[in-house]
Each structure stands twice: as structure tokens, then as C-alpha cells.
Amino acid sequence: MTPTSYLVLGFVSRSGPVTSYDMKQLVKAGIGKFWSFPHSQLYAEPERLVDGGFLSSRKEEGGRRRRLYEITPAGRTELEAWLSEPSPEGTELRDLALLKLYFCSLAPSEAVVRVAKSAAQLHADLATEWAAVAEALRASADPCQAATLELGIRYERAAAAFWREIAEDPPTST
Amino acid sequence: MTPTSYLVLGFVSRSGPVTSYDMKQLVKAGIGKFWSFPHSQLYAEPERLVDGGFLSSRKEEGGRRRRLYEITPAGRTELEAWLSEPSPEGTELRDLALLKLYFCSLAPSEAVVRVAKSAAQLHADLATEWAAVAEALRASADPCQAATLELGIRYERAAAAFWREIAEDPPTST
DNA sequence: GGGTACATGTAATCAGTTACATGATTTA
DNA sequence: TAAATCATGTAACTGATTACATGTACCC
Numbered sequence: 001m002t003p004t005s006y007l008v009l010g011f012v013s014r015s016g017p018v019t020s021y022d023m024k025q026l027v028k029a030g031i032g033k034f035w036s037f038p039h040s041q042l043y044a045e046p047e048r049l050v051d052g053g054f055l056s057s058r059k060e061e062g063g064r065r066r067r068l069y070e071i072t073p074a075g076r077t078e079l080e081a082w083l084s085e086p087s088p089e090g091t092e093l094r095d096l097a098l099l100k101l102y103f104c105s106l107a108p109s110e111a112v113v114r115v116a117k118s119a120a121q122l123h124a125d126l127a128t129e130w131a132a133v134a135e136a137l138r139a140s141a142d143p144c145q146a147a148t149l150e151l152g153i154r155y156e157r158a159a160a161a162f163w164r165e166i167a168e169d170p171p172t173s174t
Numbered sequence: 175m176t177p178t179s180y181l182v183l184g185f186v187s188r189s190g191p192v193t194s195y196d197m198k199q200l201v202k203a204g205i206g207k208f209w210s211f212p213h214s215q216l217y218a219e220p221e222r223l224v225d226g227g228f229l230s231s232r233k234e235e236g237g238r239r240r241r242l243y244e245i246t247p248a249g250r251t252e253l254e255a256w257l258s259e260p261s262p263e264g265t266e267l268r269d270l271a272l273l274k275l276y277f278c279s280l281a282p283s284e285a286v287v288r289v290a291k292s293a294a295q296l297h298a299d300l301a302t303e304w305a306a307v308a309e310a311l312r313a314s315a316d317p318c319q320a321a322t323l324e325l326g327i328r329y330e331r332a333a334a335a336f337w338r339e340i341a342e343d344p345p346t347s348t
Numbered sequence: 349g350g351g352t353a354c355a356t357g358t359a360a361t362c363a364g365t366t367a368c369a370t371g372a373t374t375t376a
Numbered sequence: 377t378a379a380a381t382c383a384t385g386t387a388a389c390t391g392a393t394t395a396c397a398t399g400t401a402c403c404c
Contacts, residue, residue, distance in 0.1 A: 003273060007273065014280060079277075080280070083278070091272075092268040095266070102319060103257060118260035142279050166321060171318045
């Protein structure tokens, strides 16, 4: 079971019979803001879960003949067990700008400033964008999704501040 | 070119002739704290870069006959171009605990509290651990590496605080 | 001198990425 | 009715993960 497996199990369990395209939309509207899941995986992964007995699938008769997925008892058991057990892994913070900063001693300080300014702008924009999304979620729907976005927003704000500091006083300048 | 490519290019450029094992150690000491690179990639990727003309390799004669890598002019050009251009991608925040929180409406609130408490402890521990590493780096060596870790530390502190709040007032309780 | 941990890789599998391709709806 | 966009997948490739395997140094 990969993270994608649990993502799919969660969507199917929460949103009833869904298609891969539905999940693609759900990703785009929420978790996908900071953890990207390519849509081809949202087509491939449910098939694996059907093979494993965690989902059942059926095809629409008319129209687009889409594949609809539903969770099985085994799938529900698996998901609930996973949700209940602590995660000891910590966070992967994958950021190419940060990797560039890591090697900034190899670059001229103008380059570092350029990268830092662009990152500061980006993270500031993302923070405001997500804040709007979270606001909408909080009002209408699931507080769990809103809470998840909240950590993302806090990260984006911290990142924006951090990159502004780097742009002002790049580590190579000393 | 993948992120791993640039990681390897950066290490080889910064630390002169290095072996894959050296890079494994470098990862472990720094960037690997929040972005994991499995050691098998640190063996595979340099070979790809040699094929592409970005690195040269030679074998030690005596002893362990290890493979040592050095950067070529083409490799240096590639690395410097990459370092100088802004990164528009943003950060991937991959965290299984956060994914669990995203689906917390499917779990009993005791489970959410359990996961949140464990995550709070974990992130608090990581924050103090990295702070020590960053302190050592700041004193002896490269301020760029220390700066990079700094964002990691801020994230860990924010995450620890966030999860404490979740544990106290889980979203499902309402 | 036997065990343990460090060091150095390889191999097999599988997931993830990118690109391609086509059918169905809407809109101009 | 043609164009554009939304919807729904498939295929090829390649990188990442996991597991295996063996050699070397150190320490008890």
C-alpha cells in the first residue's frame, strides 16, 4: 500500500461511488495543493485496489461507460486501521528552490537573490490563494479538510517570510 | 534531469572527487533530514550523469577500488544555469499524518487525537535535533546549508504547534 | 579469530511521470 | 456544425524503492 492507495481508499469511502475523474477533481480542489498526485495514478491505483479486494468496480451502462468504484468491507477495515495508527515518518519537504539554496555557495549572490525573491513571491501568493479555499471549506463542508489546508497555509507564510530574509541577506554575501 | 541529478552534481562540484558512499553520508548529515534520497539512487544517478557527459569517473587502483566522480565543464555549466534560474514549482509537503488528518471525518476522534499527539512529539523532537545540527554547521562550515536547515526547523516548530492544537481540539469533535 | 558494523554495490520490481489518443459536451 | 474544452483513459519509459549480496575494517 502506497500513499496513493490510501488517498484513493479515502476518497471512495468518503464520497461514495466515484470515478477516477471525480478523484482527479477532488485532488485538485484540496490535497493536491501541496501533494501532487498525477491523474494517471488515479486511474491505475483503483485497479490495483480492486485486484487486492479493497474496492469493487462496475461500469456504467449508458453514455460514457465510466468505471465507478466502491469500497468493500476489506477496504474499509484497511482504511480504518491505517487512520488509527500513528505515522512515525515525518514530513518530506521537497522543494527545488530549497535544494538550490543548499548549494548556494556554488552560485553568485545575485543568483541567490533572484531565486529567493521569486520564491518569496510564490509562497506569498500560495498562502493567500489557499486561505480563500480553506475559508470556503470551513463554511460549507468538512472541517478535516480545512484543518489540513491550515498547516499548508502556515507553511506557506513561514516560507514567504524565510525567503524574504534570504533575499535581503543571502548566505553567500558573508 | 531530476532533482537527484542536481543533488549529485552539487555534491560533486562542492566536495571535489567523491564516491557514492561519500554522498550518502552527506545526505544523511544534511538535506536528507527532510528530503530522502535512497542510497541506491546515489549509485545509479552518477552513472547516468557520466553517460550524459556531466561527470567523469575513475576507479581507485588499490584497496576497495571505489568509483570516484568529478564534475566536467559541461556539468559545471549545467549546474550553474540551474542554480541561477528561479524555481516556479513550490513545495511538496508529503506527510502521511497530514493525509490521515485530511480523512479524519472517517475516523473516531480518539484515533485522531492519538495520531496528532504522536505527530506533535515527533516534530518537536526533530526541531530540537536539527537545531543542534544547524548550530554546528553555522560555526564550522557552509552558511548555505545552515540556512536550508533553518527553514526545516521553522517548519518543524510550526508543525509541532499545529499538531498540539489538533490533539487538543480535533476537527471531528464538532 | 569471530562477530559486528561499516562500506559498496547490484538486481528486481513497481510506482510515478510524461505523452499520446480519442470520445463526449458545450458554445460560438 | 465546427471549434474548443472537458472527460476518460492507455502506453512507454524511467526513476525510486526494497531487498539482496559481498567485501573490508574494527573491536572484543
